[in-house]
Structures are given as C-alpha cells and as structure tokens.
Amino acid sequence: MSEQDFYEVEPTQEETTAETADTSDHDDKDEYEQICYICHRPERVAGKMIKIPGGICICADCMQKTFDTMNYSGISMDDMMNMSNLNNLNNNGKMPNISMINLSDLQGFMPNQQKIKKKKKSEQKKPMLDIKSIPAPHKIKASLDEYIVGQEHAKKVMSVAVYNHYKRVAADTDDGIEIEKSNMLMIGPTGSGKTYMVKTLAKLLDVPLAITDATSLTEAGYIGDDIESVVSKLLAAADNDVERAEHGIIFIDEIDKIAKKKNTNQRDVSGESVQQGMLKMLEGAEVEVPVGASSKNAMVPMMTVNTRNILFICGGAFPDLEEIIKERLNKEASIGFKADLKDKYDKEENLLTKVLVEDVRKYGMIPEFLGRLPILFSLEALTEDMLVRILTEPKSAIVKQYQKLLAMDEVKLVFEDDALHAIAAKAKEKKVGARALRAIIEDFMLDIMYEIPKDDNIGMVTITKDYIEGKGGPLITMRGCMELEDKEAVI
The missing domain is CATH 1.10.8.60 (Helicase, Ruva Protein; domain 3)
Incomplete structure (x- = not known):
C-alpha cells in the first residue's frame, strides 16, 4: 500500500466548484416538484416519476401508454434498442431519414414560472396566519392614511373587513361556528383611488395580490379569458406556492362591465354568464388552474387551488348609476306638499355614497352575485x-x-x-x-x-x-x- 493512501487528498479548486454546483442544482430540483414531460402533471398528482437519461421525468401512466403504442405499432423492441447510435443506424440502412432526439437537449424544458413548489414538512406544521400577527383595524387605517388622502369611510370599512377576514382564516372551527367571507364591492368614480387603495393594502399586509380586469372575462368556450384565469394570476403572484396563494387577495376591477346587457337578443357571454360562473369561486370552491399560463389549452401543469380563504374585492366606476340612485331618491321625496324638487340631486357630486344593493341590482348585477359580496361601500369624488x-x-x-x-x-x-x-x-x-x-x-x-x-x-x-x-x-x-x-x- 502506498504512503499516499494513508493521507486524505485535498480536493482541487475545480472539484470543489463542481461539487458546489451539483449541490445548488440538487437544492433547486428539490425545491420544485417533478413534472411529467408528456402529460405535464406534477408528481403529487401523477405519482412517482420514472427518470430516463437526459434528466427527463415520465410518469408511469405515460410510460405504459408508450410501451402499449410500440407493441401495437409493429416496431420490434430490438430495433428500438438499436437506435442509440444514429450513424450506425443510417449505415445499416434499416431506418433511413430518421433523426434521433438528443435527450440532453431537453433538460430544463420548463421554466421555473411553470413549476410547482413542493410543500416542505416544516411548513406544513407551521400555521400560515397567526391571530397575533394580524394588525388591528386602526393600525391598518393608519398605514393607509400615509399613502391615501381622504376616503375616511372607505378606509375604515376596508380595514375592518380585512381584519375580520384574516381572523376568519386563523379561527378554529371546532366549535361549529364558521365565519362567512367578507368579500367587498367597491364603487367609486374614475380616478378616486380604488386600485391604489387595494395595492397599498396588499403591500402593508405582505400577502400575494392579483389585479385583473373583468372586461376580458368571458363564459367558458368563448374567445377571451376564462373565469379561473384570475386565480391563475394569484398563483403566479405567490410564486406558484399554493398555500400562500390560498391566503391572498384578488382585486377584480371594472366589475361593472359584466353587468347584464339590456335589450339584447344574443347570448350574453361576457355579462350575466360571467357573473354566474364566478358564484362558486367567490363563495369558495376547488378551482383547477394552469400554472404559469392563462389558458388551459397550453401544455402546462394544472394545479387545484381552494378559494375558500381568498379575499375577493370587486371595484368599478358604474357610470350612470347616479341616475338610478337619483330616480329612487326622487320617488321617495316627491309626494305631498313638502315634496323636494326633482333637480335637488342634479349637482350633488357624492351621490354614489347613497347607493344601496337594489340600485346595483337594477344596474345589471344579478342578486346571487351581490349576495356573495356582502360589504358594499363607495368612495367620494375628489374635491x-x-x-x-x-x-x-x-x-x-x-x-x-x-x-x-x-x-x-x-x-x-x-x-x-x-x-x-x-x-x-x-x-x-x-x-x-x-x-x-x-x-x-x-x-x-x-x-x-x-x-x-x-x-x-x-x-x-x-x-x-x-x-x-x-x-x-x-x-x-x-x-x-x-x-x-x-x-x-x-x-
């Protein structure tokens, strides 16, 4: 035995660098779930993956289908095994004009934005929200005051609603008392700060936020975004972490654009149909959404997100809603000798503050939809x-x-x-x-x-x-x- 065997040989700098790179690459792989290259299902859905050369993972179902296809195609297994060397294959003349796929080129075929993060064991035991860490309503409002001028009533309503919502998420339901969701409907003139208020709120609470427009939403099967696309955006904002996304906030702007269309004989695919499709999602349902894409037709993995603890805030300018409010107020105060003049409310800027649920229903929002948005408030016009x-x-x-x-x-x-x-x-x-x-x-x-x-x-x-x-x-x-x-x- 040589003398060198008795001593540890220190690794060279190149070996150390290579080991570090392998470790970091291994940690990166451990962070995300393995995805089947063929059906794009994650490991938790498809089961244990089969690894083939080139770093490609295939689920057992797809592998079995591949073998079944090969057995019925007439190609013998011996011929398939001899395909490893393209030059030998072409020289033998068995299968000319067929180019082989280099599997090593397929490594990293899916970007991180379309991968699903694994659930860590340590994180499963730790509660996502602690009742002590939720800021009190007066603290939430004080933080909003630093960024938003005026709108005292709106900030107060939003602070209480958010506080109650996250208390509901952290609450224990063993006593049989289940607190209902406090989804919000925010009405305000254009430029009054609806979107800015929600952005500021999400930044203060440090929760994922998805902001989307209702104008692009259509009924499933028609050109436009499906209703589930709003949840897909939230999942992307949460860095594909399903647990974090399930405690986030979704703000749907321009909600007045999906009101029922009046005097139309055609199918209302971007109006009442969208409202009906959103009912289950607002209340709380298991929604299957594509990861890292807005379309279900894309070859990307699908993930199930429970919307039970997601806070939905809907906002819109609701043009011409003032006319409906004015009509109601004039009916209430236009009978008798002391009746008000019909032009009393013509010059009032903050007429939206007198809005009621019946006014919004008359505007074109269906009762079932409004029932799932129990908190209705308006923003003042800016003086x-x-x-x-x-x-x-x-x-x-x-x-x-x-x-x-x-x-x-x-x-x-x-x-x-x-x-x-x-x-x-x-x-x-x-x-x-x-x-x-x-x-x-x-x-x-x-x-x-x-x-x-x-x-x-x-x-x-x-x-x-x-x-x-x-x-x-x-x-x-x-x-x-x-x-x-x-x-x-x-x-």
Whole structure:
C-alpha cells in the first residue's frame, strides 16, 4: 500500500466548484416538484416519476401508454434498442431519414414560472396566519392614511373587513361556528383611488395580490379569458406556492362591465354568464388552474387551488348609476306638499355614497352575485382641496417626486399654494380624478426639466400661479441670490 493512501487528498479548486454546483442544482430540483414531460402533471398528482437519461421525468401512466403504442405499432423492441447510435443506424440502412432526439437537449424544458413548489414538512406544521400577527383595524387605517388622502369611510370599512377576514382564516372551527367571507364591492368614480387603495393594502399586509380586469372575462368556450384565469394570476403572484396563494387577495376591477346587457337578443357571454360562473369561486370552491399560463389549452401543469380563504374585492366606476340612485331618491321625496324638487340631486357630486344593493341590482348585477359580496361601500369624488392634498401629503406625492428629481441636480423646487390650487382646478375640469394631476404637472415641468441641467448656477425654481395659468413663467433664483437670502434670514 502506498504512503499516499494513508493521507486524505485535498480536493482541487475545480472539484470543489463542481461539487458546489451539483449541490445548488440538487437544492433547486428539490425545491420544485417533478413534472411529467408528456402529460405535464406534477408528481403529487401523477405519482412517482420514472427518470430516463437526459434528466427527463415520465410518469408511469405515460410510460405504459408508450410501451402499449410500440407493441401495437409493429416496431420490434430490438430495433428500438438499436437506435442509440444514429450513424450506425443510417449505415445499416434499416431506418433511413430518421433523426434521433438528443435527450440532453431537453433538460430544463420548463421554466421555473411553470413549476410547482413542493410543500416542505416544516411548513406544513407551521400555521400560515397567526391571530397575533394580524394588525388591528386602526393600525391598518393608519398605514393607509400615509399613502391615501381622504376616503375616511372607505378606509375604515376596508380595514375592518380585512381584519375580520384574516381572523376568519386563523379561527378554529371546532366549535361549529364558521365565519362567512367578507368579500367587498367597491364603487367609486374614475380616478378616486380604488386600485391604489387595494395595492397599498396588499403591500402593508405582505400577502400575494392579483389585479385583473373583468372586461376580458368571458363564459367558458368563448374567445377571451376564462373565469379561473384570475386565480391563475394569484398563483403566479405567490410564486406558484399554493398555500400562500390560498391566503391572498384578488382585486377584480371594472366589475361593472359584466353587468347584464339590456335589450339584447344574443347570448350574453361576457355579462350575466360571467357573473354566474364566478358564484362558486367567490363563495369558495376547488378551482383547477394552469400554472404559469392563462389558458388551459397550453401544455402546462394544472394545479387545484381552494378559494375558500381568498379575499375577493370587486371595484368599478358604474357610470350612470347616479341616475338610478337619483330616480329612487326622487320617488321617495316627491309626494305631498313638502315634496323636494326633482333637480335637488342634479349637482350633488357624492351621490354614489347613497347607493344601496337594489340600485346595483337594477344596474345589471344579478342578486346571487351581490349576495356573495356582502360589504358594499363607495368612495367620494375628489374635491379641489383633496386634489391639493394628493399633490403634497402622501409619501409618494407627485410634488415630492419632482423635488427629488431636481434635488439630484442640486436645485430646489418650490410650489406656491396658489399654483397648487390652480393645478387642482385644471384637474377637476378634466373629470378623470387624480390621474389628471400627473399629466398636468408633466406638461408644465417639461421645459423646466429640459433647461435646468444647462445652467449650473440655477439654485431654485418656484412654480407660480401665473405660470400655471399661462400668464408668466416660473421664478428662477441663482445660487448667489439664495445664499444672500439665507444670510438675511439668519440676521
């Protein structure tokens, strides 16, 4: 025996690197379930996989079908076994013009976004939600206040509903008392902050969120997205983790677009049919969805998601709903000597705050659908003062964004109060809510953002009311003048 056998031989750097790569590759494979290459079913559905050279996995069912097909096709097994060498095959002349598939080229045929994560044993015992970790309603509202201006009633309703929902998820049902879901229907004029409020809420709670439009949804079998596609988006947002997705939030915007169509003789495939198809999903059902794709026809694995603990929030502008509310209010107050005038509600901006379930039903939403959205609330129309506050108060206010941009050029940006009110007045005229603010400021800041970097002597830019109204330009202050002003202020 040689002397070298008595000592451990240290691995070379190349060997260590190769071992590390193999370990990381092994960990990556352990994280995801194996998928059958032929039927695309995951391991938990299809059973134990058979591995063949090239890193390809095939389930037992597909392997058996393959053998059955070969037995009935007339090709002998001996010929199939001799196919390993293409050159020998072509030289022998048995099966000319047939190219063999190199299985090593098929490794990694499915991207991670279409793979399903394994359930870890340690995570199965650990509860997904703890009642102590759920923030109280006043804390949820306080966090929303930092980002959203006004809408006090809407923020209060949403905070309580979300708190109760996650208490329901964490609650024990051994006593036989089962708490019902608190799905929400949010009504508000365009640009009032419906989507932004839901996005902020999901970010604060750190739960997966899927936002989708109801406009693309159609009845199964017709061109458009199937109803289950909204759950598929949530699964993608949860990184294909089914347990995490089952505690997420789905926000369906433009829900008013699936109202029943009036005076139509054709099949309503994108209206009432979609509402009926969503009933079971809103209440809680086992939904089979494609992983990493929006269509069931794609060759991707399918996964079952239980929507029982998913919070659904539906939102819409509901145009012309004010007319239905006005008609109801006029009927209630137009009898007798002290009857109100019929034009009493014509100029009222926040008429949507008086909405009732019967108004939404008359708009075209079926009663069964509304019954599964028990919490109905509306957002206020934005006033000029609210628009001014939106410009300056939130953490990511538009004015603060531009001040940060110019601060990178060492220039101070100041908006006068009159200028802010002039911008809000212009946005109010456009009747598209807070969305108009960004467009208006972009227009006025274009020349400033273009000219400022040319001159390093500029120290401050002041936006005035005259500049917003087109009567003058912004006030430019040079750096020397700014230093003099600072000295005078100190004296």
